[in-house]
Amino acid sequence: MTLATxxxxxxxxxRTILDGIDLSLTRGMLTGLVGPxxxxxxxxxxxxxxxxxxxxxxxxxxxxxxxxxxxxxRARRIAVLFQGGxxxxxxxxxxxxxxxxLPHRRAFADPSAADxxxxxRAMARADIAHLxxxxxxxxxxxxxxxxxxxxxxxxxxxxLLADEPVTALDPAHQLDAMTLLRAASREGTGVVAVLHxxxxxxxxxxxxxxxxxxxxxxxxxxxxxxxxxxLAHAFGVTAERGRAADGTGYLLPWARSGSGPxxxxxxxxxxxxxxxxxxx
Amino acid sequence: MIGSETTPPSRRAVPHxxxxxxxxxxxxxxxxxLASVAIGYAPFDVPAALADLxxxxxxxxxxxxxxxxxxxxxxxxLVGFSLGLTGAAMQGYLRNPxxxxxxxxxxxxxxLGAVLVFYSGLAASMSLxxxxxGVAGAALAAALLGALAARGSGTLGLILAGIALxxxxxxxxxxxxxxxxxxxxxxxxxxxxxxxxxDRSPDHVLLCLPLMAIGWILMLSTAPALDALTLSEDxxxxxxxxxxxxxxxxxxxxxxxxxxxxxxxxAIGFVGLVVPxxxxxxxxxxxxxxxxxxxxxxxxxxxxxxxxxxxxxTRPELKLxxxxxxxxxxxxxxxxxxxxxxxx
Numbered sequence: 001m002t003l004a005t006x007x008x009x010x011x012x013x014x015r016t017i018l019d020g021i022d023l024s025l026t027r028g029m030l031t032g033l034v035g036p037x038x039x040x041x042x043x044x045x046x047x048x049x050x051x052x053x054x055x056x057x058x059x060x061x062x063x064x065x066x067x068x069x070x071x072x073x074r075a076r077r078i079a080v081l082f083q084g085g086x087x088x089x090x091x092x093x094x095x096x097x098x099x100x101x102l103p104h105r106r107a108f109a110d111p112s113a114a115d116x117x118x119x120x121r122a123m124a125r126a127d128i129a130h131l132x133x134x135x136x137x138x139x140x141x142x143x144x145x146x147x148x149x150x151x152x153x154x155x156x157x158x159x160l161l162a163d164e165p166v167t168a169l170d171p172a173h174q175l176d177a178m179t180l181l182r183a184a185s186r187e188g189t190g191v192v193a194v195l196h197x198x199x200x201x202x203x204x205x206x207x208x209x210x211x212x213x214x215x216x217x218x219x220x221x222x223x224x225x226x227x228x229x230x231l232a233h234a235f236g237v238t239a240e241r242g243r244a245a246d247g248t249g250y251l252l253p254w255a256r257s258g259s260g261p262x263x264x265x266x267x268x269x270x271x272x273x274x275x276x277x278x279x280x
Numbered sequence: 281m282i283g284s285e286t287t288p289p290s291r292r293a294v295p296h297x298x299x300x301x302x303x304x305x306x307x308x309x310x311x312x313x314l315a316s317v318a319i320g321y322a323p324f325d326v327p328a329a330l331a332d333l334x335x336x337x338x339x340x341x342x343x344x345x346x347x348x349x350x351x352x353x354x355x356x357x358l359v360g361f362s363l364g365l366t367g368a369a370m371q372g373y374l375r376n377p378x379x380x381x382x383x384x385x386x387x388x389x390x391x392l393g394a395v396l397v398f399y400s401g402l403a404a405s406m407s408l409x410x411x412x413x414g415v416a417g418a419a420l421a422a423a424l425l426g427a428l429a430a431r432g433s434g435t436l437g438l439i440l441a442g443i444a445l446x447x448x449x450x451x452x453x454x455x456x457x458x459x460x461x462x463x464x465x466x467x468x469x470x471x472x473x474x475x476x477x478x479d480r481s482p483d484h485v486l487l488c489l490p491l492m493a494i495g496w497i498l499m500l501s502t503a504p505a506l507d508a509l510t511l512s513e514d515x516x517x518x519x520x521x522x523x524x525x526x527x528x529x530x531x532x533x534x535x536x537x538x539x540x541x542x543x544x545x546x547a548i549g550f551v552g553l554v555v556p557x558x559x560x561x562x563x564x565x566x567x568x569x570x571x572x573x574x575x576x577x578x579x580x581x582x583x584x585x586x587x588x589x590x591x592x593x594t595r596p597e598l599k600l601x602x603x604x605x606x607x608x609x610x611x612x613x614x615x616x617x618x619x620x621x622x623x624x
Contacts (some may be wrong), residue, residue: 052518075520086512088375103520110295127453151511155519202281 001027003048003078005160005191005268007057010043012098017043018214029225030182032205032222035194036235039211042083042195045161049080050191061159064126075103079155083194085144087136093147093217094132097123103172118154125151125180141168149177153184160184162193166200178204185263202251210234223249232257298573305576309357316353317345319587324349333477351480355581356484356587359477359545362537364578365571368559369499372506373530376434377615381538381552384438384531385445386421390542391473392449393417394458398469399456410472411487411543418539419444422437422532429527435513438527447564449581474591475546475601477586495536496575498529503568508569548601550608551578557615 004272008021018040025031030188033041046052050066059066066074079100100122101115111119123129126146131139133188136147138263146169152160165181166174174197182204195201201208201222208225210218212234218225231239231253240252318326322344366381374383381387397403397413414445428441453473460466505526508516517523541548559573582600585607589598 005380046514049518051514071522072520075518078518080515080518082514082518083513086510086515088510089372091564091566094509094563095566096293099508099515099519100510102504111431131321148511 001190002060002062003192004060005044005047005057006060007272008044008047008054008059009056010040010047010052010053011055012043016214018047018054021211021216023216024105025190025192025207025218026186028185029186029206030191030193030204031207031209032193032195032201033211034201034226035211035217038213039234040214041211042163044182044211045080045163045194048159048161049078050074051080054256070221072103073178076155077157078159078161079157081152081160081165083164085141085148085168086151087144087148090137090251092132093128093134093136093150094119095121095134096147097128097132097150097154103155113178118156120210122150122154122156125153125184127176142170143175146173146177148179148195157170157189159190159192162191164194164196167194167196174200189262198231198253199251203248222251295420298569301562302573302576304581305573307578309576310581312587313353313357316356316583317349317589319590320344320349321590331466332375332510333566347481348479351482351485352477352586353583355477355480355488355544356586357566357579358488358492359541359548360551360579360582361575362495362541362578363548363552363573363582364555364559365496365499366534366538367554367578368556368567368570369502369506369530370534370552372570373502373506373526374439375509377557380550381534382419382446382547382549383444383450384425384534386418386425386442386535386538387448387542388446388453389421390414390418390539391547392453393420394472394543394546395453395469396458396597398465398472399460407481408483408487411484411540414543415487415491415540417449418535418543422535422539425531425535426528429531430524432516437525438531441449471599473601474547474599475548475604476599477545477582478597480544484544490542491540494537495533495540498533499537501573502526502529502533503571506567506571506617507569546599546601548582550604550612551581554608554611555581557611 004024004025005021008018009016010018021044033044035041039099043052048052050069053067061069061077076268096116097119098115101111105111120129120139123132126149128143128146128150131143133148136144139147145165149162149165152162160181160182166177169177170179178200181191181193185206205222207220208218208222210225210230217234218230226239228238231237235253236257237253238255238257240254242250244250291561318324322345329339329345332339332342333345352547363381367379370381370383371377391414393416394410394414396417397409402409402413403543424440424445425441456535457466457469460469479563505516505521508519513523555578556570556574559570559577563569563573581604585603586600589600589603592598
């Protein structure tokens with residue numbers, strides 16, 4: 001039930017991208033991975049799917065080293081939705097979604113009835129059933145993102161890792177997608193989403209993990225993790241907070257705070273001057 | 281996508297159509313192979329020759345049939361299938377509709393190997409020296425590319441290595457022509473490079489058939505991986521695709537299929553580039569689904585072109601590679617214009 005990293009360190013082209021990450025994620029929760037640009041969020045997501053090899057530490061799935069898991073089993077248990085929305089050939093939306101069933105299919109076998117059902121289910125959940133026969137490359141960027149989200153849902157994995165799943169979406173579909181990700185977590189999937197929109201992250205996530213300069217800065221429920229001190233420290237912003245008409249709290253990044261990224265407290269390697277550590 | 285009761289009809293229609301297209305293409309290959317056997321320069325009684333051949337009578341018609349007509353027809357199909365399949369596989373892998381079987385430099389390396397054999401004079405003493413030289417050239421190129429792929433060099437690394445290989449092999453081929461001891465040898469090399477299936481023997485078929493078959497199997501085995509690569513390399517990896525293994529299978533498969541093809545027939549251009557584009561409107565753009573049909577369509581194109589050069593009464597005979605280039609180059613221009621039009 002847990003996807004965990006222990007002292008995870010990753011270097012790419014001689015640069016340290018992640019350093020000493022200790023993280024234990026549990027299923028049934030929507031975890032938001034936030035942090036300024038270049039913090040190492042995407043790399044952490046890739047590491048959680050065993051797509052990049054660590055130089056120190058490692059990732060475990062239910063206690064077993066992820067790197068020791070057979071590739072197809074890992075693919076069945078951890079689905080990943082990457083950013084970029086790339087679809088290389090003009091194939092139909094249904095064919096795109098069907099790719100999510102590849103890890104479940106024996107080599108060269110036709111999709112089974114279970115595959116067909118999973119594909120239909122995933123398309124319905126991502127609200128693209130009506131686009132099934134459309135050519136995926138002709139879709140708007142929002143529709144395309146939802147098709148790719150359906151592709152990831154079609155894996156029906158224990159874990160769903162999504163890199164900026166809502167960035168290309170309009171507000172209505174952003175809310176839909178976040179609701180969908182949260183619903184998936186309520187059904188027992190462990191959902192981890194890289195998010196840039198702190199307001200959406202604070203509102204929808206059960207847990208927020210803040211990365212900066214390749215290190216873990218904060219980890220906890222949104223209110224605790226996204227404290228004023230941390231927002232200033234990691235993001236260099238202040239936030240307006242309040243309570244919406246329905247009673248839920250909200251957070252809105254409001255102004256630059258003069259410190260944080262490019263603000264002077266953290267150098268380019270992300271090593272921050274101690275003093276206002278928000279993790280305490 | 282066949283055989284499940286819950287499958288909606290719209291999902292079943294496409295694979296049915298794909299199978300029908302494949303069947304029709306296969307029938308066309310068969311018909312053209314037979315036509316290729318029947319059509320030649322001299323009037324030829326095929327049934328009589330076949331009867332002689334089956335009865336074991338070594339008459340002249342039986343010899344012509346067995347030593348010339350049948351090898352030529354079979355090689356047309358084999359080389360065409362290899363080119364079409366490799367073209368589709370390369371385009372699928374690189375997600376680039378302008379990739380062709382020569383993109384990794386294997387064709388150029390195979391041509392260089394054959395040219396060196398020509399140059400050394402070995403070709404005159406032994407009929408299989410030439411194709412063996414071609415196979416050796418392709419094998420060398422494949423070993424180099426395979427080492428790169430196994431070391432984890434990415435797609436871009438492979439393409440750059442391919443360009444470097446092509447240029448180097450091209451330069452060395454030019455060098456061999458430059459230093460050619462006499463103009464006739466140079467002319468012979470140039471003619472050979474143009475690609476032809478004339479005057480090939482059953483030995484040529486026996487040499488390339490097993491190599492090609494292994495190459496085909498390797499490339500066809502990447503179909504699900506090519507589908508997954510439609511999304512991105514990262515997405516394919518997350519779907520359980522071993523990218524290094526896919527690269528190795530494609531490089532080795534392309535080297536075996538195209539390398540042995542060039543070794544027996546010379547360079548036949550544009551088939552591998554053009555054929556996948558002809559096939560996609562019929563079977564859809566999913567890269568894994570276009571492999572078999574592209575192979576079959578490649579066989580059709582080469583067989584038809586080879587029948588064409590024999591029906592055209594030119595002397596000397598038009599080289600097969602010249603004909604495919606004459607058909608292929610305008611097609612490439614149209615393709616580029618359409619791609620640009622879509623981008624604009």
